[in-house]
Amino acid sequence: MEFLIEYGYIGVFVASFLAATVLPFSSEVVLTGVLLSGASYWQCIIAATLGNFLGGMSCYWIGWVGKIEWIKKYLRLNISKLERVQNWIANKGSWMGFFVFLPGVGDFIAVALGFLKANWKIVAFSMLLGKFIRYIVWMELVYKVQNMTGFN
Numbered sequence: 001m002e003f004l005i006e007y008g009y010i011g012v013f014v015a016s017f018l019a020a021t022v023l024p025f026s027s028e029v030v031l032t033g034v035l036l037s038g039a040s041y042w043q044c045i046i047a048a049t050l051g052n053f054l055g056g057m058s059c060y061w062i063g064w065v066g067k068i069e070w071i072k073k074y075l076r077l078n079i080s081k082l083e084r085v086q087n088w089i090a091n092k093g094s095w096m097g098f099f100v101f102l103p104g105v106g107d108f109i110a111v112a113l114g115f116l117k118a119n120w121k122i123v124a125f126s127m128l129l130g131k132f133i134r135y136i137v138w139m140e141l142v143y144k145v146q147n148m149t150g151f152n
Contacts, residue, residue, distance in 0.1 A: 004030045005030055005033035009039065012051065013048070013051035016030075016051030021058060027048060027051070035142055045136065048131075048135045049128070052135070057127065061114055063115035064117065094122035096109055100127045101130040110123075110127070
């Protein structure tokens with residue numbers, strides 16, 4: 001983690017990208033380290049949001065290339081039910097991309113949205129919005145804790 005912190009905004013971008021994939025990684029540690037070293041608020045927001053967004057969209061595209069035959073063969077799901085869910089997500093559920101920022105389940109939501117061929121434009125917009133808000137909240141929390149503890 002120290003290695004990424006030393007690279008500043010690039011480190012934040014890389015950490016955020018990795019955290020948004022199926023790899024277990026925490027971008028918040030790197031982001032906090034870079035912030036506490038005196039980095040620019042908005043440049044950190046941009047680096048973290050873009051990295052995390054691109055990582056989340058990579059999960060979406062991995063889901064997109066999934067095949068229905070694999071689901072039928074290996075998971076033994078009812079294909080007609082799956083198609084109904086797919087149609088629902090394509091029309092309404094694309095906004096679930098907002099929740100891709102959630103730790104633990106966000107990667108699965110992104111892959112599922114891709115597999116179910118949710119509208120990629122709506123997924124991308126809602127995912128970008130959710131990730132942006134996530135990092136704003138995180139950074140504000142870091143600043144509040146920093147002010148409360150007097151750590152500079």
